Amino acid sequence: MSLRCFHCAEPVPAGSQFHTIIDGVSQPMCCPGCAAVADAILAAGLSDYYRYRTEPGAKQDLPSEIASLAAYDLQEVQHEFIANSQQGGKPRLEVLLSIDGISCAACAWLIEKHLHRLAGVRIDVNTTTQRALLSWPEHDYKLSQLLTEIASIGYRAAPFQLDSQEQENAKQSQKLLLRVGLAGLATMQVMMLAVALYTGYFHDLESHYRDFIRWVSLLFATPVVLYSAQPFYFSATRALLGGRINMDLPVSIAILLAYGASVKATWLGVGEVYFESVSMFTFFLLLGRLAEQRARRKASEHASNRQKLIPLTARLISADGEQQIAASGLSCDHVIRVLPGERIPADGVIIAGQSDINEAMLTGEQQPVPRNVGDTLYAGTINLQQPLQLKVTAVGAAMRVNTIVRLQEAAAASKPEIAKLADRIANYFVPALLLLALATYLFWHFYQPEQAFWVTLSVLVATCPCALALATPAALTCGTAKMTEHGLLVRSARVLETLPKLTSLLFDKTGTLTEGQFTLTTVEPLATLDNHTVLSIAAALEAHSSHPYAQAFRPYAQPQWRASDNQNHLGQGISGSIDGKRYRIGTGQFCGASSEDGIYLADDQQLLARFVLADKLRVDAKHTIGQLSPHYHCAMLSGDPNPQAVMLAQELGLEDAHFGLSPEQKLAQMQQLQQRGQRVAMFGDGVNDAPVLAGADLSVAMGQGTDLAQCSADLILLGSRLAPVLTGITIAKQTHRIIRQNLTLSLCYNAAVVPLAVCGLVPPYLAAAGMSLSSLAVLGNSLRLLKDKT
Structure with missing residues (x-):
C-alpha cells in the first residue's frame, strides 16, 4: 500500500523527502506545499487541528x-x-x-x-x-x-x-439533490422487492428465491447507506470529536445498525432484513434536509436579489461628454446621469435635477420619495420622473446595499437565548433518547429477544429530535428575512426575542422623531457683529461637526473664515480658533447664556449671537406614537436644550419628555426605568446617543447613509419612516408564536410516539415517515412567516 500525505491524503510520490514532525511522529508529505502548510499550523501552536479534523485538507500549490x-x-x-x-x-x-x-x-x-x-x-x-x-x-x-x-x-x-x-450554493444543492434522488430510486426498487418477500411469507417462497431477492435488495440499499447518508455520519462524527452529541448520532446509529443487521441476515440466510426501512428512512430524512436547505435559501434571497438590482452600466459625464461605462468602473467623485425609469448604479448625491425615487428595494416602502439637490440616492433604487446628475459617493463594498449584506452576515453567526434554550433541550434530549433505546433493548431482549433489535431501531428512528432542532432556527431565519423585506435590518439575534417583551420605548428627538434636516429661521446678533459675520464664524466652527445642527450653517460658509484647534464637547457644542481668537457655539449653558431657547455663539468675553433652527416632524411620527402609546410607556429623551421639545412631545402624545440631556443623563434616565423592571428600547441616531443605545435592552437606529456602516444598533430602520417598527413588533410576535408552535409540535410528536415505539407498535419504516413528516411540518409552519401579509 502506498504512503498517503498526512495533510491532504494524496499518494506520496516515490522518493519524496518531505516530512513534518507532528506530535512527535514524522508524518509523510506529498509536496513542499503541504509540508509548508503543516509547518505553519504547528508553528502557530494549532496542532489540535490534526487531532479533531474529520476530513483531510486540500492539496497545496502555495507559490x-x-x-x-x-x-x-x-x-x-x-x-x-x-x-x-x-x-x-x-x-x-x-x-x-x-x-x-x-x-x-x-x-x-x-x-x-x-x-x-x-x-x-x-x-x-x-x-x-x-x-x-x-x-x-x-x-x-x-x-x-x-x-x-x-x-x-x-x-x-x-x-x-x-x-x-x-454557483457554489447551486453545486451544494445539486449534490444534496443527487443524494435524495439516489435514495428515492433505491427505496422504490427495494420496496418492490420487499413486497415480494412479504408476499412470500404467505406462499412458502423457496429459500433460493428469497435469498436472491435479499441480495438484490442489498445491492440497491448499499449506495444509499454509503453515499446518500454520508451527511449524517459526518455531522455525528464532528459533534463527537467536539465533545458533543447531536441529533444525527441516533440517526447514524439507526441506519448503520439496521443495515449491518440486514447484511448479516442476508449473508447467513437467517433472520429478517429491513433494507426497505433503511432506504426509506434515509430518503425521508434527506427530503427534510432538502426542504430545510431550500427554506434557508429562500429566506436569504432578499439580500441577493437586492444586489442583482444594481445595473451593470452607468452614464458617465466627463470632459469628453457622456459615455456609457461598466458600473463597476465608477469611482468616488465621478459624475453620472440617470434617466427616468433607470436604476441608480452607485450611491451618490444629487447635484442637478429633482425627481421621485422608488426606494422599495431597500426600505420596503412602495410610495415614491421626492429627492432634490443635496439628497443622497442609493444603488438599485429607481429614478421615476426627471433626469438626474449625481456625484458618486460610494461604490463597491461601501454601497448601502452591500453594507446590508455584510451586516446580515455578521448577525447570522449569533444566537438569541431562545435558540440556545432549544439547543440545550436537544443536548439533553439526545442522551435521554440513547438511554431510552438501551433500556428498550434490554427489556425486549428478555421479553422477546427476536424483536429486541427492531423495536430498539424504531425507538431510535421515531424519536429522533430533527423537528426539535429545526423548530427555532427555521422560524428565526424566516422572521429575519421578513423584517428585512419591510425595511428593518436585524443586526443582532436578540431583536426577535426582545421586541415582544418591551415595555418602554424611549425616543431621541433630532433625527428620530424629526427628520434631522434643520433650517435657520432666526439670526439675532447680541454684540457689535453683523449677521454676515456671525454666520461666517458659526459656519466655520460647524464645518468640523457631524451633528445635524451643522447642516443649517453650511450654506453660509466663507473660504476666508477657517477654524482651527477645534474641540467637540459632547452634548454641549464646539469650540475653535479663528484668526487667533477663541469662539464657542452650542447650548446656552456652554456659551454662558442664561437661556436655552436657541443655539448661541460666543467668544471669551461675551455672547455674539443667537440662532433659532427649525426641524420638520417625520410624516408618520404622530401616527406611529399613537399606535404604540396604548401598549407601551413612550417617552422622549432629547439633547436639544430648547424647551419647545416638550411642546413637540405633547403634540405627539408622549407620556413623558426630557430635554437638554447629556448622553450620561439619558443613560441615567433609562437605567431608572430598567431598575423598576422595565424592558427598554432606545431609538436614536446611533452616534451621539452611543451610551444610551449600548445600555438599552434593544437599540434602534434610523439608517442615515454612510452612518449605517458604523452603526452598532441592534435594529436599523432603513427608510425615512418610523412606522416599520410597528410591523417589526408584529413580525417578532408572529415569530415567537411560530417558535412556540414548532416546539410544541415537535415535543408532542415525540411524547406521543415514544410509548408506541417502546411497545413495538411502530415498524421502522413508519417511524421514519413520522419523524420526517414532523420535520416537514415544522419547516412548513416556519415558512408561513414569509407568506403572511404583514
Missing part, C-alpha cells in the same frame, strides 16, 4: 496561489469588496470572504485561531455558509497578507462575490 493574491491589494480592485469601518476612533477595513475547504467546525476553529494571533485582526467564520467576516487595522496589513495567512494553513479564501457564491 502560485500566493502570487495571485497580490492582485487583491490593487485599489481599483478593492473598492468592489472592501468597506471602511471604525473601532475606537481608529480606521479599519472589512471584507466578506468565501472560504473553500471548510469541512467541519475544526476548520473554522483553526482559521479563527490562526488569524487572531495577528494584532488587531478579527475574523468570524460561518461554517454553514463557508463565509467569514474579516476586519483589520487599515494601515497594519495588506489583504493579500491576510489571505496568505489563510492559505498557509490550507484554505483558499477570496472576497465574496455573489455570482460565484450562488
Whole structure:
C-alpha cells in the first residue's frame, strides 16, 4: 500500500523527502506545499487541528496561489469588496470572504485561531455558509497578507462575490439533490422487492428465491447507506470529536445498525432484513434536509436579489461628454446621469435635477420619495420622473446595499437565548433518547429477544429530535428575512426575542422623531457683529461637526473664515480658533447664556449671537406614537436644550419628555426605568446617543447613509419612516408564536410516539415517515412567516 500525505491524503510520490514532525511522529508529505502548510499550523501552536479534523485538507500549490493574491491589494480592485469601518476612533477595513475547504467546525476553529494571533485582526467564520467576516487595522496589513495567512494553513479564501457564491450554493444543492434522488430510486426498487418477500411469507417462497431477492435488495440499499447518508455520519462524527452529541448520532446509529443487521441476515440466510426501512428512512430524512436547505435559501434571497438590482452600466459625464461605462468602473467623485425609469448604479448625491425615487428595494416602502439637490440616492433604487446628475459617493463594498449584506452576515453567526434554550433541550434530549433505546433493548431482549433489535431501531428512528432542532432556527431565519423585506435590518439575534417583551420605548428627538434636516429661521446678533459675520464664524466652527445642527450653517460658509484647534464637547457644542481668537457655539449653558431657547455663539468675553433652527416632524411620527402609546410607556429623551421639545412631545402624545440631556443623563434616565423592571428600547441616531443605545435592552437606529456602516444598533430602520417598527413588533410576535408552535409540535410528536415505539407498535419504516413528516411540518409552519401579509 502506498504512503498517503498526512495533510491532504494524496499518494506520496516515490522518493519524496518531505516530512513534518507532528506530535512527535514524522508524518509523510506529498509536496513542499503541504509540508509548508503543516509547518505553519504547528508553528502557530494549532496542532489540535490534526487531532479533531474529520476530513483531510486540500492539496497545496502555495507559490502560485500566493502570487495571485497580490492582485487583491490593487485599489481599483478593492473598492468592489472592501468597506471602511471604525473601532475606537481608529480606521479599519472589512471584507466578506468565501472560504473553500471548510469541512467541519475544526476548520473554522483553526482559521479563527490562526488569524487572531495577528494584532488587531478579527475574523468570524460561518461554517454553514463557508463565509467569514474579516476586519483589520487599515494601515497594519495588506489583504493579500491576510489571505496568505489563510492559505498557509490550507484554505483558499477570496472576497465574496455573489455570482460565484450562488454557483457554489447551486453545486451544494445539486449534490444534496443527487443524494435524495439516489435514495428515492433505491427505496422504490427495494420496496418492490420487499413486497415480494412479504408476499412470500404467505406462499412458502423457496429459500433460493428469497435469498436472491435479499441480495438484490442489498445491492440497491448499499449506495444509499454509503453515499446518500454520508451527511449524517459526518455531522455525528464532528459533534463527537467536539465533545458533543447531536441529533444525527441516533440517526447514524439507526441506519448503520439496521443495515449491518440486514447484511448479516442476508449473508447467513437467517433472520429478517429491513433494507426497505433503511432506504426509506434515509430518503425521508434527506427530503427534510432538502426542504430545510431550500427554506434557508429562500429566506436569504432578499439580500441577493437586492444586489442583482444594481445595473451593470452607468452614464458617465466627463470632459469628453457622456459615455456609457461598466458600473463597476465608477469611482468616488465621478459624475453620472440617470434617466427616468433607470436604476441608480452607485450611491451618490444629487447635484442637478429633482425627481421621485422608488426606494422599495431597500426600505420596503412602495410610495415614491421626492429627492432634490443635496439628497443622497442609493444603488438599485429607481429614478421615476426627471433626469438626474449625481456625484458618486460610494461604490463597491461601501454601497448601502452591500453594507446590508455584510451586516446580515455578521448577525447570522449569533444566537438569541431562545435558540440556545432549544439547543440545550436537544443536548439533553439526545442522551435521554440513547438511554431510552438501551433500556428498550434490554427489556425486549428478555421479553422477546427476536424483536429486541427492531423495536430498539424504531425507538431510535421515531424519536429522533430533527423537528426539535429545526423548530427555532427555521422560524428565526424566516422572521429575519421578513423584517428585512419591510425595511428593518436585524443586526443582532436578540431583536426577535426582545421586541415582544418591551415595555418602554424611549425616543431621541433630532433625527428620530424629526427628520434631522434643520433650517435657520432666526439670526439675532447680541454684540457689535453683523449677521454676515456671525454666520461666517458659526459656519466655520460647524464645518468640523457631524451633528445635524451643522447642516443649517453650511450654506453660509466663507473660504476666508477657517477654524482651527477645534474641540467637540459632547452634548454641549464646539469650540475653535479663528484668526487667533477663541469662539464657542452650542447650548446656552456652554456659551454662558442664561437661556436655552436657541443655539448661541460666543467668544471669551461675551455672547455674539443667537440662532433659532427649525426641524420638520417625520410624516408618520404622530401616527406611529399613537399606535404604540396604548401598549407601551413612550417617552422622549432629547439633547436639544430648547424647551419647545416638550411642546413637540405633547403634540405627539408622549407620556413623558426630557430635554437638554447629556448622553450620561439619558443613560441615567433609562437605567431608572430598567431598575423598576422595565424592558427598554432606545431609538436614536446611533452616534451621539452611543451610551444610551449600548445600555438599552434593544437599540434602534434610523439608517442615515454612510452612518449605517458604523452603526452598532441592534435594529436599523432603513427608510425615512418610523412606522416599520410597528410591523417589526408584529413580525417578532408572529415569530415567537411560530417558535412556540414548532416546539410544541415537535415535543408532542415525540411524547406521543415514544410509548408506541417502546411497545413495538411502530415498524421502522413508519417511524421514519413520522419523524420526517414532523420535520416537514415544522419547516412548513416556519415558512408561513414569509407568506403572511404583514
